[in-house]
Amino acid sequence: MNDVxxxxxxxxxxxxxxxxxxxxxxxxxxxxTDAQVHSAHWESMLGYRPGELNRGYLDFVDRVHPDDxxxxxxxxxxxxxxxxxxxxEDFRMHCKDGSWKWIQTRGTVVQRDALGEPxxxxxxxxxxSDRKRSEDALRTLNAQLQENTQMLQTTLSSISQGxxxxxxxxxxxxxxxxxxxxxxxxQDLLAQxxxxxxxxxxxxxxxxxxxxxxxxxxxxxxxxxxxPERAADNFxxxxxxxxxxxxxxxxRTQKLxxxxxxxxxxxxxxxxxxxxxxxHLNQLLDATQTxxxxxxxxxxxxxxxxxxxxxxxxxxxxxxxxxxxxxLTSTRRFFTPRSQEMIQAVxxxxxxxxxxxxxxxxxxxxxxxxxxxxxxxGTTTWDQGKPLKRTSVLQDITERKQAEATxxxxxxxxxxxxxxxxxxxxxxYIQTGAEFFSPRLLQMCGYDADDQDNVSSEFDDRTHxxxxxxxxxxxxxxxxxxxxxxxxxxxxRCKDGSWKWVLSRGMVISxxxxxxxxxxxxxxxxxxxxxxxxxxxxxxxxxxxxxxLPNRRMLRDRLEQEIKKSNRDGQPLALLFxxxxxxxxxxxxxxxxxxxxxxxxxxxxxxxxxxxxxxxARMGGDEFTVVLAELPxxxxxxxxxxxxxxxxxxxFQLGTEQVFVSASIGITxxxxxxxQIEDLLKHADQAxxxxxxxxxxxxxxxxxxxxxxxxxxxxxxxxxxxxxxxRQFRVVYQPIIELASGAIHKAEALIRWDHPTRGxxxxxxxxxxxxxxxxxxxxxxWVFQQATAQVRAWRExxxxxxxxxxxxxxVQFHHDGAGRTPWADQLQAQGLAGDCIVVEITEGLxxxxxxxxxxxxxxxxxxxxxxxxxxxxxxxxxLSYLQKFDIDLIKIDQSFVRNLSPGSTDLALCKAIIAMAxxxxxxxxxxxxxxxxxxxxxxxxDCDFVQGFxxxxxxxxxxxxxxxxAYTPLAAPGPAPSGV
Numbered sequence: 001m002n003d004v005x006x007x008x009x010x011x012x013x014x015x016x017x018x019x020x021x022x023x024x025x026x027x028x029x030x031x032x033t034d035a036q037v038h039s040a041h042w043e044s045m046l047g048y049r050p051g052e053l054n055r056g057y058l059d060f061v062d063r064v065h066p067d068d069x070x071x072x073x074x075x076x077x078x079x080x081x082x083x084x085x086x087x088x089e090d091f092r093m094h095c096k097d098g099s100w101k102w103i104q105t106r107g108t109v110v111q112r113d114a115l116g117e118p119x120x121x122x123x124x125x126x127x128x129s130d131r132k133r134s135e136d137a138l139r140t141l142n143a144q145l146q147e148n149t150q151m152l153q154t155t156l157s158s159i160s161q162g163x164x165x166x167x168x169x170x171x172x173x174x175x176x177x178x179x180x181x182x183x184x185x186x187q188d189l190l191a192q193x194x195x196x197x198x199x200x201x202x203x204x205x206x207x208x209x210x211x212x213x214x215x216x217x218x219x220x221x222x223x224x225x226x227x228p229e230r231a232a233d234n235f236x237x238x239x240x241x242x243x244x245x246x247x248x249x250x251x252r253t254q255k256l257x258x259x260x261x262x263x264x265x266x267x268x269x270x271x272x273x274x275x276x277x278x279x280h281l282n283q284l285l286d287a288t289q290t291x292x293x294x295x296x297x298x299x300x301x302x303x304x305x306x307x308x309x310x311x312x313x314x315x316x317x318x319x320x321x322x323x324x325x326x327x328l329t330s331t332r333r334f335f336t337p338r339s340q341e342m343i344q345a346v347x348x349x350x351x352x353x354x355x356x357x358x359x360x361x362x363x364x365x366x367x368x369x370x371x372x373x374x375x376x377x378g379t380t381t382w383d384q385g386k387p388l389k390r391t392s393v394l395q396d397i398t399e400r401k402q403a404e405a406t407x408x409x410x411x412x413x414x415x416x417x418x419x420x421x422x423x424x425x426x427x428x429y430i431q432t433g434a435e436f437f438s439p440r441l442l443q444m445c446g447y448d449a450d451d452q453d454n455v456s457s458e459f460d461d462r463t464h465x466x467x468x469x470x471x472x473x474x475x476x477x478x479x480x481x482x483x484x485x486x487x488x489x490x491x492x493r494c495k496d497g498s499w500k501w502v503l504s505r506g507m508v509i510s511x512x513x514x515x516x517x518x519x520x521x522x523x524x525x526x527x528x529x530x531x532x533x534x535x536x537x538x539x540x541x542x543x544x545x546x547x548x549l550p551n552r553r554m555l556r557d558r559l560e561q562e563i564k565k566s567n568r569d570g571q572p573l574a575l576l577f578x579x580x581x582x583x584x585x586x587x588x589x590x591x592x593x594x595x596x597x598x599x600x601x602x603x604x605x606x607x608x609x610x611x612x613x614x615x616x617a618r619m620g621g622d623e624f625t626v627v628l629a630e631l632p633x634x635x636x637x638x639x640x641x642x643x644x645x646x647x648x649x650x651x652f653q654l655g656t657e658q659v660f661v662s663a664s665i666g667i668t669x670x671x672x673x674x675x676q677i678e679d680l681l682k683h684a685d686q687a688x689x690x691x692x693x694x695x696x697x698x699x700x701x702x703x704x705x706x707x708x709x710x711x712x713x714x715x716x717x718x719x720x721x722x723x724x725x726x727r728q729f730r731v732v733y734q735p736i737i738e739l740a741s742g743a744i745h746k747a748e749a750l751i752r753w754d755h756p757t758r759g760x761x762x763x764x765x766x767x768x769x770x771x772x773x774x775x776x777x778x779x780x781x782w783v784f785q786q787a788t789a790q791v792r793a794w795r796e797x798x799x800x801x802x803x804x805x806x807x808x809x810x811v812q813f814h815h816d817g818a819g820r821t822p823w824a825d826q827l828q829a830q831g832l833a834g835d836c837i838v839v840e841i842t843e844g845l846x847x848x849x850x851x852x853x854x855x856x857x858x859x860x861x862x863x864x865x866x867x868x869x870x871x872x873x874x875x876x877x878x879l880s881y882l883q884k885f886d887i888d889l890i891k892i893d894q895s896f897v898r899n900l901s902p903g904s905t906d907l908a909l910c911k912a913i914i915a916m917a918x919x920x921x922x923x924x925x926x927x928x929x930x931x932x933x934x935x936x937x938x939x940x941x942d943c944d945f946v947q948g949f950x951x952x953x954x955x956x957x958x959x960x961x962x963x964x965x966a967y968t969p970l971a972a973p974g975p976a977p978s979g980v
Contacts, residue, residue, distance in 0.1 A: 023041070023126070024125065024126050025038065025039050025042025025043070025044075025045050025124060025125040025126075026039040026041075026122070026123075027039070027107070027124070027125060028120070029057065029107075029121045029122070029123075030119070030120055031080075031118050031119055031120060031121060032120075034056060034057045034058075035055060035056065035057075036055045036056060037055060042125050045101070045103075045127055046063070046093060046094075046095045046096060046101065047095045047097055048096050062094075063093045063094045064091055064092070064093060064094075065092035065093070065100060067092075068091035068092055069091075071089065071091070072091050072105075075088075075089045080109070080118050080121075086106070086108070087106065087107045087108065087121075087123065088104070088105065088106045088107075089104075089105055090102060090103070090104050090105075090128060091103060091105070101127060101129050102128045102129040102132040103125050103126065103127065103128065104125070104126045105123055105124065105125050105126075106123050106124050106126075107121050107122060107123025107124070108122065108123065109121050110122050159176070159178065160266070160267075161265060162175075162178040162179030162180070162181070162182040162183065162264065163175065163178070163179055163262065163263070163264055163265075164190075164262070164263045164265075165256075165260065165261075165262055166196055166260050166261050166262075166263070167258070167259075168258055168259030168260050169195070170195045170196045170197065171193050171195050171196075172190055172193055172194055172196065172199065173193060173260075175190045178265075179265055182243070182247075182249060182265045182267060183203075183208075183243075184208075184243065184244070184245070185199070185202075185203075189202065208243070208244055237252060237253055237254070238250065238251070238252050239251055240268070246269075247267055247269045248267070248268050248269045248272045249265050249266065249267060249268070250265070250266045250268045251263065251264070251265055252264045252266075286310070293311070293314070293315055293395060293396035294311050294393060294394070294395045294396075295308065295309050295310070295312035295313070295314065295393070295395075296308070296309035296311060296312070296391070296392070296393060296394075297309075297312055297376070297391075297394050298389060298391045299389060299390045299392075300388075301386075301387045301389060301390070302389075304327045305325075305326065306325040306326065306327060306331055307325065311394075312394060315366075315372070315374065315394060315396045316334060316364065316366050316367055317366040317367045317368045318366075318367040322367065323367070334364050334366075335362060335364055335365070336363040336365060336371065338363060339362035339363045342360065342362060343360070343362070346360070357377070357378070357379050357380075358376070358377065358378055358379075358380070359375070359376075359377040360375070360376050360377075361373065361374070361375050361376075362374055362375075372396055372398045373397045373398045373400075373401040374394050374396055374397060374398075375395045375397050376392055376393075376394050377392060377393050377395075378392025378393060379391055379392075397513070400510075400513075404510055407509050407510065422440065423440065423523040423524060424437065424438050424440045424441020424442070424443075424444045424445075424523060424525075425437070425438035425441060425521070425523055426438070426506070426521070426522055426523070427519075427520075427521050428506075428519065428520045428521070428522075429518070430508075430518055430519065431516075431518055441524050444500070444502070444524060444526055445462075445492055445495060446494040446495035446496055446498075451495070462492055462493040463490055463491070463493075464490065464491035464493070464499060467490035467491055470488060471490055474487070474488040478506075478507075478508065479517050484507075485505065485506070485507045486504075486507065486508075486520070486522065487503070487504070487505045487506075488503075488504055489502070489503050489504070489527060489531070490502065490504060492524075500526065500528050501526070501527045501528040501530075501531040501532075502524045502525060502526060502527060502528075503524070503525040503527045504522060504523070504524055505522050506520050506522020506523070507522065508520045509521055541553065542554035542557070544618040546596055546599060546600065546618070547600050547603040547618050548603075549603050549607075549616055549617050549618045550616070550617040550618075551617060551618065552617070552620070554617060555615065555625055556677060558617075558627055559575070559615075559627055559677055559680070560677065562615070562627055562629045563670060563675075565629065566629065566630075566670060566671070569630065571629070571630045571632075572631050572670060572671065572672065573627060573628060573629045573630070573631060573669070573670045574626075574627075574631055574637055574668070574669055574670075575625070575626075575627060575628075575667070575668050575669075575670065575680050575681070575683075575684045576626040576627075576628065576641075576644075576665055576666070576667050576684065577619075577623065577624075577625055577665065577666040577667075577684040577685055577687070577688040578606065578623065578625070578626065578648075578663050578664070578665050578688075579622060579623050579624075579663065579664045579665075579688055579692065580599075580602060580624075580648070580661050580662075580663055581661055581662040581663060581664055581692070581696040581697060582661050582662070583598065583599075583622035584622075584844075585844065586598060586659050586661065590654065590657055590659070594654045594655065594657065597652075597654050597655070598652050598654060598659065599618070599622065601652055602622075602624070602648060602652075602661075603618060603624060605644075605647045605648055606624055606626060606644055606647070606648070609640060609643045609644045609647055610628060610640060614626065614627060614628050614629060615627040626644075631669075637667070641667065641699045644663065645662070645663055645665070645697065645698070645699065648661065648662065648663040649661075649662050649663070662696055662697035664688055664691040664696045664699070665699035666686065666687030666688030666689070666690070666691055666699070666700055666702065667684065667687055667699060667701045667702065668680050668683035668684045668701070668702040669701075673702050683702040684702065687700045687701060687702040688700070693768075713769055716761070716765065716766055716769050717769045717773050719755065720766060720769060720770055720773065720775050723753060723755075724775075724779060724782060726756075728754055728755060728756065729752065729754075729782065729783075730751075730752050730754060730956070731751055731752070731783055731786040731790075732749075732750050732751075732752055732954035732955055732956055733747040733748065733749055733750070733790070733804070733956075733957060733960045734748050734750060734952065734953065734955070735747050735947070735951055735952050735960070735963070735964075736748060736805070736945050736946070736947045737945060737947070738944065739935070739938065739939045739943055739945060740944075741969055742969035743969045744964065744967065744969070745799050745801050745803065746802070746803045746804070746805065746838070746945065747794075747804050747960065748805040748947065748954075749783060749786065749787040749790075749804050749805065749806050749807075750807075750954050751763055751779070751783050752954075753766055771809050771811045774815075776809045776811050776812060777811065780806075780807075780808060780809060780812050781822075783807075784806050784823055784826070784837075785826075787804045787806045788804075788827065788832060788836075788837065790957055791804045791832070791836045791837065792830070792832060792836075793957075794961075795836060797961065798961075798964055802836070803835065803837065803838050803866070804836070804837060804838070805837075805840050806839060807870065808823075808839050808840065808841055810841075810842065810844060810845045813845060813856055821860055821863055821865075823837070823865070824859065824860065824863035824865055827863070827865070828863070833864060834860075834863040834864025834865040834866075835864045835865070835866060837866075838865070838866045838868050838888070838889065839860060839865055839866070839868070840868045840869075841867060841868070841869060841870065842869075842870055842871060843869060843870075846869075846884075846885060857885050857886060858886070860886075861886040866889065867885075867886060867887055867888050867889075868887075868888065868889040868890070868891060868925070869882070869887050869889070869891065870891050871927075872890040872892055872893060872913065873893050873895075873896060873909070873913065882916075882917070882920055882922060887922055888922065888923065889922060889923045889924070889925055890913070890917055890922055890923075890924055890925070891926075891927050891947075892910060892913055892914075892926045892927060893927060893928075894928025895928075896909055896910055896913075897910070897926050897927065897928045897934055897938070897948075898928060900934045900937050901933070901937075907941070910926070910937075910938065911941040914941050914943055915941075915942075918942070923944040923945065924943050924945070925943075925944065925945040925947060926938045926943050926945070926946045926947070926948075927948065928947075929946040929947065929948030929949075929950045929951075930949045930950050934950070935950055936973050939973050940973065
């Protein structure tokens, strides 16, 4: 082949002629030099003259379409590498005119070297552009056909009708899923392309046609016996049939030009049922019009004609044979002259909207000459400003009118009777809103008879806003028939602006055909005096007379309601017990009037800290209770508690006096802590007890431990009653040291309780219980008896001036009575000097301004008994009481001693207290001295006595005597030469 292409006379070679004549271009590729030789036709195929193209491989590559190049080169490599048996590929090449031409190339290796590597390859190029265009056109046609087919399938699947296509021979060729659903046929049956006769036979055998089978079967046989081209003529174009499932199908049949037919199946069950219902409703409407004596009336403005329904004929006692309405003029003769005047007086309707309405009550004359009452109501329809027609309903209301006349006569008699009772009478025409009031009613509300027109239109607006909802509800109940009569107590604003309570009662006396109330008559009874009395009784029964806050009874009611609401909503509530700290001191100091002012202001401040929906109550004395509902979280609650503490902690201005108090708060949570009211009250009180015991001016939440502590206190109170008889108490003594000499001539008697099962119980645990139960009187007397016996012995053994301090509770003072000193009497009876005993009292006792305390302290002084003021500096009293009462000693509370250090504030306070006491001739004892530094610092500020663990703990009498035998007095360092 290469020889053919390259020889000088190749053009005469028959092979070349054959190739050129077949329209095939020839190429010769030297794989070693990469040179290519092309035939003239190869070049002309691309629009070039012979020899015009470069004959290198790269030039060939540049002319291959970029999208085909990789594929062509890969095919060549695979062939040359032996991976492919032949080299043949279709691709596009770039022509001289810029166009692209599809080429089919084929080639083969014709020369190899000694190693078998290809050296030369020869092949052909064939122009296949026309074939490619034909293939593209065919692909496009196939795609369109597939798209149309898919579209047809989608349409058949999506439409609501069932479709079945049959050919001229009656064989089913196409169907959709809906046809299978409606006919309840298996798809595999239709997919077999059965003949229609087979499908009909299948349905008959299955019993689809039910009682219609005998009729359908002959029709099917006629269809089956007809020739294929006449078969479609044996079926009607449209008919209805019932399915075994009770659905109604509309079946339509249409012939096709090919001789086949198309059958459609539509589910028209709803339409058929609606049509049946429409016919039933029309029958019902006719019956209703007859019963209700209602008829239809229409006037056509275009042609001037009037149309009546059968109901009009019945009302007017006419028959269509007797009278046919023509125009409006001919129908006017049935109206009375008065009614004709009323019709003429009605202003013509204005076409401002699409239709206008009319509603009139008129008199008409029937065909038998009777006069009847009718209600004519309807609408006028407009189009572009012109009336088209007037459609009206005419109802015979003769019986209602006769009943109203009878009622009016009865009303007049009724009003005359009511006027004699002193009640006011009102008459309300509900549809128009007009109201009329008797002179007595107007007088009751402060109006004159001339005010009738001004009052009528706005009387409802004069109802108190808080009563409006109940008023509207009571009316609605009566209007809608739920109550036989209307009755409500409400407040009415009188002419002078005041409010008057009235009992308003009434009844609807007429209704329209639809049952809507038309007229209502009733009375007003003045019940103001009764309501005011009830309000006063309620105020006294449920509210605190001093503060106006809810009292204990109202609190329980509110708490019950909030608990029910909490159960419904699932939100917790809090119960707060608030006790004013030191209120008793204020009351005793400034008097009850000032104390009352403080209570009123305290209640107001607590209210300001909570929501209006929360409840603040006064339980009595200085105790307040708060119910906080709908608590979102604990942080919210604690914020309220802190706000209450801060608010109550601010100064109270009581006249010219400024007073400071604080508050203790106990809190319990519902339902976390308890679900019964009694338990909640008890738990809040227990939490309050803890708050007060912890130092006051704080709040405490209830915990189960508090309940246990409360139960323990109850048990302790019971055990206390037998402890004295069972000799479970003992007295211990703690020495009191004189700082100047180190000598011990004093001791404090302290009680201890050795419980048989609980062991040693702290006085802090049982003394408050003893005070609240009154047992402190007997226990205190027993301690005093022990102390007097001991002081007699120690005055003989230790020192003739020995003194024992005995604590005396305020409860004991109040029990003794004014000026009575049983202890002094006992000392005298035992022959003991009064100065052998020191009575220790608390600051709170001095704040009791009653003569009992003052006279008792005076009697103690007269008996020689010394008085010591315990825990000085922790109470509320002013220093003036130290001068007013005969106080011999004061004891600085250990809270001032505990943190003593050089230059400290506590040391400065101790120095001030000591200096003040000495100025008043009072000696000072410092409690709780535990270190030598504390002792020395107290000595440096001239303190007289000290008491504490530095020297000794409280001990029994024998141990005390042993201690004294071993004790060596040692004077403390004296006062600092230049102050502290």
